[in-house]
Amino acid sequence: MSWEKEIQEIEKRKQLALLQGGESAIEKQHLKGRLTVRERITELVDPGSFEEIGLAAGSASRDESGELTNFEPANFLVGFGRVNGRRIVVGGEDFTMKGGSPSAAGLRKSIYAEDLALQFKVPLIRLHEGAGGSVGGSGEKPASLPDPVYAPPRFQSVAKAMATVPVATAALGSVAGLPAGRLVAAHFSVMSKATAQILTAGPAVVARAMGEQKSKEELGGWKVHTKNGTVDNGANDEIACLEEIRKFLSYMPNNIYELAPRLTCEDPVDRKDQILTSIVPRDRRKSFDMRLVINSIVDRASFFEIGTDYGRSQITGLARLNGQPVGIWANNCKFLAGSMTANGANKARRFMELCDLFRLPIVALVDEPGFMIGSQAEKEATIRYGTAAVLTAAMTTVPWASVMIRRSFGVAQAAHYGPGGFVLAWPSAESGPLPVEGGVAVAFQRDIAAAPDPEARRRELETQFAAKQSPFPRSEAFNVHDLINPAETRSELCRWVDRIVPLLPGLLGSAQFHIRP
Amino acid sequence: MTKVTLETAGSVWKVLINVGDFVDIGTTMFILEVMKMEVSYEATKKGEVVAIHIEEGDIVEEDQIAVEIREDES
Numbered sequence: 001m002s003w004e005k006e007i008q009e010i011e012k013r014k015q016l017a018l019l020q021g022g023e024s025a026i027e028k029q030h031l032k033g034r035l036t037v038r039e040r041i042t043e044l045v046d047p048g049s050f051e052e053i054g055l056a057a058g059s060a061s062r063d064e065s066g067e068l069t070n071f072e073p074a075n076f077l078v079g080f081g082r083v084n085g086r087r088i089v090v091g092g093e094d095f096t097m098k099g100g101s102p103s104a105a106g107l108r109k110s111i112y113a114e115d116l117a118l119q120f121k122v123p124l125i126r127l128h129e130g131a132g133g134s135v136g137g138s139g140e141k142p143a144s145l146p147d148p149v150y151a152p153p154r155f156q157s158v159a160k161a162m163a164t165v166p167v168a169t170a171a172l173g174s175v176a177g178l179p180a181g182r183l184v185a186a187h188f189s190v191m192s193k194a195t196a197q198i199l200t201a202g203p204a205v206v207a208r209a210m211g212e213q214k215s216k217e218e219l220g221g222w223k224v225h226t227k228n229g230t231v232d233n234g235a236n237d238e239i240a241c242l243e244e245i246r247k248f249l250s251y252m253p254n255n256i257y258e259l260a261p262r263l264t265c266e267d268p269v270d271r272k273d274q275i276l277t278s279i280v281p282r283d284r285r286k287s288f289d290m291r292l293v294i295n296s297i298v299d300r301a302s303f304f305e306i307g308t309d310y311g312r313s314q315i316t317g318l319a320r321l322n323g324q325p326v327g328i329w330a331n332n333c334k335f336l337a338g339s340m341t342a343n344g345a346n347k348a349r350r351f352m353e354l355c356d357l358f359r360l361p362i363v364a365l366v367d368e369p370g371f372m373i374g375s376q377a378e379k380e381a382t383i384r385y386g387t388a389a390v391l392t393a394a395m396t397t398v399p400w401a402s403v404m405i406r407r408s409f410g411v412a413q414a415a416h417y418g419p420g421g422f423v424l425a426w427p428s429a430e431s432g433p434l435p436v437e438g439g440v441a442v443a444f445q446r447d448i449a450a451a452p453d454p455e456a457r458r459r460e461l462e463t464q465f466a467a468k469q470s471p472f473p474r475s476e477a478f479n480v481h482d483l484i485n486p487a488e489t490r491s492e493l494c495r496w497v498d499r500i501v502p503l504l505p506g507l508l509g510s511a512q513f514h515i516r517p
Numbered sequence: 518m519t520k521v522t523l524e525t526a527g528s529v530w531k532v533l534i535n536v537g538d539f540v541d542i543g544t545t546m547f548i549l550e551v552m553k554m555e556v557s558y559e560a561t562k563k564g565e566v567v568a569i570h571i572e573e574g575d576i577v578e579e580d581q582i583a584v585e586i587r588e589d590e591s
Contacts, residue, residue: 284553286554333554334556337551
């Protein structure tokens with residue numbers, strides 16, 4: 001006697017599982033302009049590469065004769081796939097069932113995503129749309145026994161995954177509660193401007209607890225969460241979010257035991273952009289476009305910015321130099337003069353930790369006037385977060401190259417130089433304890449006040465001190481490795497890359513994390 | 518109507534437009550001084566300046582509305 005009947009049932013269950021929440025639920029999802037989780041995974045991974053795990057998990061219904069009448073799959077999908085040929089683990093809530101609020105088997109599968117990524121040491125991608133737990137519990141069946149008191153902390157594997165493999169997430173619809181927590185437990189997160197909101201709690205819960213009447217978009221739309229650092233990037237729609245994740249992963253290794261792939265570079269390493277020789281205005285009050293500088297130095301079109309709308313005085317992103325993935329950190333003098341704000345410092349600290357964990361060399365393009373000052377900056381505890389960034393830089397183990405583009409002042413400048421770093425200076429570089437404009441006014445207050453023409457005296461002193469902050473005396477004292485023609489920055493950094501790449505294998509393994517202020 | 522809001526706090530150094538002026542995309546409308554640097558605001562829409570809510574010397578806040586422009590439909 002064969003197992004034909006059971007084999008047929010297995011097939012039937014599979015077919016039912018692939019129907020997800022049913023035709024009308026899928027249609028509803030599409031009418032809202034959103035993809036289903038299966039469609040999302042198909043769009044994300046290389047064609048035909050998705051290998052699903054746990055299609056059989058869910059709950060079956062039978063009639064009185066014991067025949068299978070329905071099968072409701074777990075509402076979290078998980079499995080392996082490939083992105084640009086490299087294996088990854090992907091998971092996501094199925095919003096067409098219970099609004100993504102985890103069913104019993106769905107919750108198990110969602111937790112398993114981290115376990116799989118850790119076991120196989122491959123990047124983890126989570127595509128989120130769903131609510132957290134429900135007071136009603138998971139499913140119609142009576143609640144099973146809760147976890148024993150000695151069960152490991154639920155979020156331990158989430159934390160371990162972040163310490164071991166690249167984790168990239170996307171918010172593609174409303175993401176609330178537990179999925180929202182999981183969304184931000186990532187090295188890179190992106191939200192769809194067209195379809196996503198991120199909510200610790202949704203409008204109904206907020207209205208009940210706080211009396212605040214707000215829409216989902218007002219509470220947790222992209223205008224809120226790209227600016228406050230909850231997510232790194234906003235992308236126009238779901239497809240654009242998936243493209244951002246694919247791009248992010250291209251700069252990443254598979255795990256902390258491997259190095260990020262170096263690509264062949266078609267952009268000449270000795271390409272000289274003459275625009276750089278005059279991009280920094282001689283008038284110190286005038287700003288310049290640091291993104292132009294970055295794009296001119298790195299391999300053509302390789303700059304991928306992370307966190308554009310958060311902590312905007314600092315620019316962070318990934319790029320390549322002669323094919324080698326590197327982290328780029330630069331000041332944006334067009335926003336608060338490029339000063340280190342609390343948010344900017346948090347962004348920079350997180351970025352340095354990302355680079356250090358995955359052994360991506362850091363290139364700092366320095367134009368740092370110092371910590372942001374004023375009452376708002378004091379309220380934001382700028383000095384604490386800024387100092388955390390400074391200490392993070394001091395404890396990094398990856399190679400650094402710091403190019404002094406313009407200003408390098410105060411305690412904050414120390415965050416832009418790593419241990420044993422290669423330091424180059426442009427002729428426009430100025431450095432010191434604080435910029436002359438503020439420093440002279442304070443240190444020579446009486447002198448200036450007593451002068452027959454205080455304004456003239458102030459300017460005279462400023463000019464005198466500005467000369468002392470020039471890079472020439474610093475290079476004479478071997479305070480920098482070299483003074484360079486700005487147009488040669490790319491070739492200098494590409495040569496540096498060739499020197500430091502052989503050091504990277506020796507750094508592989510767990511990062512040393514220390515408590516920071 | 519396009520409302521031009523300020524991206525950061527600072528002080529208003531120069532206002533280069535008047536109510537009734539027509540601005541083109543890229544026209545510098547006003548310049549703030551922020552942390553001793555000039556930050557200029559250029560028009561991103563073409564149209565008529567219908568209101569200016571800042572004056573030279575003002576201390577301004579982030580998100581404050583500075584200028585209102587009625588977009589030129591033509």
